[in-house]
Amino acid sequence: MHALRHAQRRHIIASLDDLLYQFHTISFLLSPTLLPYLSRCIGQFQLSRPRDFYPKRSLRFWFFMAFFFNFPSIWDHTLFGAAKGPSIILDFIGLPYQPSRLHVLLLDFVILIFSLVLVTISHEHSLLASTTSQAPSSILGPHEPSENNNPFKTEALPYVIDLRLDSIIDRIRNPTPPQSLEPVRGELLPLPNTMPTELRDSLRMLIRARDDIAAARGDNNREQRRTDPPSRSRVLPGAIEPVDD
Secondary structure, three states: OOHHHHHHHHHHHHHHHHHHHHHHHHHHHHOOOHHHHHHHHHHHHHHOOHHHHOOOOOHHHHHHHHHHHHHHHHHHHHHHOOOOOOOOOOOOOOOOOOOOHHHHHHHHHHHHHHHHHHHHHHHHHHHHHHOOOOOOOOOOOOOOOOOOOOOOOOOOOOOOOOOOHHHHHHHHHOOOOOOOOOOOHHHOOOOOOOOOHHHHHHHHHHHHHHHHHHHHHHHHHHHHHHHOOOOOOOOOOOOOOOOOO
């Protein structure tokens, strides 16, 4: 995954996030049940930025969370179908007829699929941004094309995102080790709150030695001024020299 594609991937994540909020609202208008709607909205806020909340969790954990937040709606629509009655927010918004069970279930599974896609992209994108190496991601990285000896064929640009089912399954089975979001000690700026203790002690010793040298030089200058005879005051040219008593 190329580093220059950061802005495009952020735009894709934001677009999928907005699309899923619209799907949640449509599902609520078709079947006005407040609890599943709130559950989906709360889960959606976490799925769009997974490593901001739990940076050491793997992609397998966030897949489970996506199923967990969508399970109440799928369970309710499977057993009872669409909820009857007007909407809780506005009575005059909605369909004039009750949607079928297949209609609401199809929308639920579309929401679940898009939620899994979103959490995969956002998790891998934040995981790549937190690492210092430029190694491509096994999920979002571009697929290596086969060698072609045709001299007239131009080289294709790498994909912004290249999702493949086998790569996702492999990442779920073999999750990556948790990456620490704290910067490496050697990369920190030499500030008082970030530099190591050994470096702070060395700087204090250098500052103390510099102050001692400056104090010694000041003492030598004062002693020299005491021992030197007072110089005769200078007289301007043409002026009358003072007469010594």
